[in-house]
Amino acid sequence: MNKHVILSFDRGDPEVTLAFQQRIQAREAKRGIQIDLxxxxxxxxxxxxNEEYMTWTGISPSEKDKEILQSLEGDDKVYLWGHGTPNSGYIPGGFYTEIADYLEKGLNKDNFSPSKGPLDVCVEICSGGKGGEHGKNSFAASLHAYLGKIGIFSKVTGRMSILWLDHNTLSNSGAQTVNRAYYGMTQALNLxxxxxxxxxxxxxxxVTYMWDPTESEHQIRIDSYRSSLFDEFIRLKEKILANAHDLKINYTELxxxxxxxxxxxxxxxxxxxxELLKSCLQTLADDFSQVLEGNENETIRYELEHLNDAIQRKAHANGFIVEAxxxxxxxxxxxxxxxxxxxxIYDLPVLKRMDEIASLLKEQGNIPQEILDIIGSKETKGEDNCYxxxxxxxxxxxxxxHNGTTNIPESLIKPMAIVNKMLETVLLDNDKPLNEKKAIFNELKxxxxxxxxxxxxxxxxxxxAGxxxxxxxxxxxxxxxxxTELIPNLFFSAYTLSSYYLDTFLYTCEQVEKITNACSDTLKALEPPCRKSISPLSFFAPQKDETKALDPAIDDKPNAIIKVC
Known part of the structure; x- marks a missing residue:
C-alpha cells in the first residue's frame, strides 16, 4: 500500500486539509484499498x-517530519497543496528549490530509482503544469528537473488551468478545474x-513530467490521465494473469x-x-464474464468495472501526446x-556588502543602536529596516x-549601492577627514x-517600469x-505590477531617507562644538511592517468554496 503525505503552507484552514485527506481516502477506497485518515x-x-515563509523559517525538517519523509519509498505520493500561477516556480510560502531542498534533507534518496519507482509528486495548485514551451518553465517541470539534479528520482504532475476546490464535496467529487480566462472574467466583474x-x-x-524511459537524461511531458489509465490497466492485467490458470478461457484471445x-x-x-480502447475492454468483459466466478475472480470483475469507469472519465482523444x-x-x-x-539572495553583491557594513559597524562598538536598527542585517531580515x-x-x-538567474533591476541595485557608499563614508571610514566625508555625503545626497x-x-x-x-x-x-486569456492577463499583470513598483519605490524612498538622515546627524555630531547647531540624533520611526507584504495576499475568510489560484 502506497503512503500519502500532504505538504501544506497554511495551518489556518484545517477543514480544507481534512477534506483533502478524505478525498485521498475515498479515491483509494474505490480501488479497493482501505486507509485511515x-x-x-x-x-x-x-x-x-502566521506570516511564516520558508525563506525565513528555513528548509530543514523537524525530526518528526524527517521520520515521515524517511519512510517514503518508490511510488509513494507527496501532495503539494497551495496557490499557483503559470510560468512560476513559487507557491506562496515556498520557492521550488526550497521545497526540493527540504525534501532532500528528509528523504532517503536510495528508495527511489527506475527499478524501485519514483517519488510521485502531485502539485495541487492552479496552473502548476503550465508555463513556457511544452511546460518547461512551469512549477511542476522546474521542481522535477531540480529534484533530478539533486539525485531524487521522481515524477511530478501539475494542472493546466485554475483549480477549484469545494471542501463540502471534495471527498466525493474530487477537484475540479475551470478555464482561466473565464475565471478571470468572473473575478473582474465580481460574478x-x-x-x-x-x-x-x-x-x-x-500533465506529468518525468524522465524519458528510453532517454533517461531527457525530461518529457505526458498526459496524466492517460498515464493513470495505464497504471490501472496494469493492476488489472496482473490480477488476470495471476489467476488465468483457473479460468476456462481462450488464452490466445486473452x-x-x-x-x-x-x-x-x-x-x-x-x-x-x-473507441478502440472501449471496444477492447468491452470484449474483454463480455468474453470472460461467464468464467469470472469465485471470491478471487470477483476481484477481477471489480477491477474490470473500475477500469471501465475510469476510461469513461479519463480517456481523451485530444489529450496531450509526449513532448520533450x-x-x-x-x-x-x-x-x-x-x-x-x-x-x-544573501550573496547578491550589494546586499552582501550591506550586511558586511552592518557587521563592521557592530564591531566598532561606537555606533548607536538606533542607527544599527535602521540599517539592519541578514539576521534581522524579517524586521522593519533597510536591509x-x-x-x-x-x-x-x-x-x-523565474528565468533561473539572480538578476535584479538597476532600480534596486542603485539605491543599495548609494546607501552602502554613504554608510562606508560616514560611519565606517574613520581615517577620512570630516570635510571630505561631508563632500562625498552631499554628492550622494x-x-x-x-x-x-x-x-x-x-x-x-x-x-x-512596473x-x-x-x-x-x-x-x-x-x-x-x-x-481570450492572454489579452486580459496583459492588462491585469501590467496594472498589478505598476502599482507594486510604485509602492515599492515610495517605500524605498522612505528607507533611503532614514539612512540619509542618520548619516547627516552623525556628520553634524562630528563637528567641533562651536559649529554644532542641531539637537541630538533623531530618527524616523518605522513606517510599516514590511514582512506583512512578503507574499501575494491570500483570502483566509471562512468559505465553503476554496479557490486555489
Whole structure:
C-alpha cells in the first residue's frame, strides 16, 4: 500500500486539509484499498496564517517530519497543496528549490530509482503544469528537473488551468478545474462561477513530467490521465494473469486483447484511440464474464468495472501526446539553484556588502543602536529596516522573473549601492577627514534627491517600469493559451505590477531617507562644538511592517468554496 503525505503552507484552514485527506481516502477506497485518515500525514513547510515563509523559517525538517519523509519509498505520493500561477516556480510560502531542498534533507534518496519507482509528486495548485514551451518553465517541470539534479528520482504532475476546490464535496467529487480566462472574467466583474463551467478530469487539464524511459537524461511531458489509465490497466492485467490458470478461457484471445489495450495506452507518441480502447475492454468483459466466478475472480470483475469507469472519465482523444521539454538531468544547476534560496539572495553583491557594513559597524562598538536598527542585517531580515526591505524586494523580483538567474533591476541595485557608499563614508571610514566625508555625503545626497525623492516624475517612472515588467511577465505566460486569456492577463499583470513598483519605490524612498538622515546627524555630531547647531540624533520611526507584504495576499475568510489560484 502506497503512503500519502500532504505538504501544506497554511495551518489556518484545517477543514480544507481534512477534506483533502478524505478525498485521498475515498479515491483509494474505490480501488479497493482501505486507509485511515491518520495514515495520510500532513507536513507544514510554512504557515501563511502566521506570516511564516520558508525563506525565513528555513528548509530543514523537524525530526518528526524527517521520520515521515524517511519512510517514503518508490511510488509513494507527496501532495503539494497551495496557490499557483503559470510560468512560476513559487507557491506562496515556498520557492521550488526550497521545497526540493527540504525534501532532500528528509528523504532517503536510495528508495527511489527506475527499478524501485519514483517519488510521485502531485502539485495541487492552479496552473502548476503550465508555463513556457511544452511546460518547461512551469512549477511542476522546474521542481522535477531540480529534484533530478539533486539525485531524487521522481515524477511530478501539475494542472493546466485554475483549480477549484469545494471542501463540502471534495471527498466525493474530487477537484475540479475551470478555464482561466473565464475565471478571470468572473473575478473582474465580481460574478459567481457557474457550476457548468467546472469540470472534473477535463481533457488536457493535467500533465506529468518525468524522465524519458528510453532517454533517461531527457525530461518529457505526458498526459496524466492517460498515464493513470495505464497504471490501472496494469493492476488489472496482473490480477488476470495471476489467476488465468483457473479460468476456462481462450488464452490466445486473452493475450491479444491485453496487448492491444496496453499498447494503446502506453504509446504516448500518438493520440489515444478511445473507441478502440472501449471496444477492447468491452470484449474483454463480455468474453470472460461467464468464467469470472469465485471470491478471487470477483476481484477481477471489480477491477474490470473500475477500469471501465475510469476510461469513461479519463480517456481523451485530444489529450496531450509526449513532448520533450528540453530540460535534462545532467544540466548544470541554474544560478538560483546553486545554494539555498535565502543564501542566493544573501550573496547578491550589494546586499552582501550591506550586511558586511552592518557587521563592521557592530564591531566598532561606537555606533548607536538606533542607527544599527535602521540599517539592519541578514539576521534581522524579517524586521522593519533597510536591509529587510531590499532583501524582500530582491526576493520578489527573482521569484517573479523565474528565468533561473539572480538578476535584479538597476532600480534596486542603485539605491543599495548609494546607501552602502554613504554608510562606508560616514560611519565606517574613520581615517577620512570630516570635510571630505561631508563632500562625498552631499554628492550622494544630491543623487538621492534626484532619483529617490517622491517627485511626480520619479513616481511616473516607477509606475511605467512596473507596467513594462508586468507586460513582460504576462507575455511569458503566452504558451498554450489563447487570446481570450492572454489579452486580459496583459492588462491585469501590467496594472498589478505598476502599482507594486510604485509602492515599492515610495517605500524605498522612505528607507533611503532614514539612512540619509542618520548619516547627516552623525556628520553634524562630528563637528567641533562651536559649529554644532542641531539637537541630538533623531530618527524616523518605522513606517510599516514590511514582512506583512512578503507574499501575494491570500483570502483566509471562512468559505465553503476554496479557490486555489
Amino acid at each position: 491518520d495514515d495520510i500525514k500532513v507536513i507544514y513547510l510554512a504557515d501563511l496564517s 459567481p462561477v457557474e457550476a457548468e463551467k467546472l469540470h472534473h478530469q477535463a481533457p488536457r487539464s493535467k 493475450h491479444r486483447l491485453l496487448l492491444k489495450i496496453e499498447f494503446s495506452l502506453s504509446d504516448h507518441t500518438r493520440p489515444l484511440d478511445v 521539454t528540453g530540460l535534462h538531468k545532467s544540466d548544470p544547476k541554474l544560478p538560483i539553484e546553486e545554494k539555498s534560496f535565502a543564501e542566493v 529587510a526591505h531590499f532583501f524582500t524586494t530582491a526576493r520578489k523580483h527573482i521569484i517573479r522573473q 544630491g543623487e538621492i534627491n534626484i532619483d529617490y525623492s517622491p517627485t511626480l516624475f520619479n513616481k511616473c517612472a516607477a509606475w511605467i 507596467l513594462m515588467f508586468g507586460l513582460q511577465l504576462a507575455f511569458n505566460e503566452r504558451h498554450e493559451t489563447n487570446l
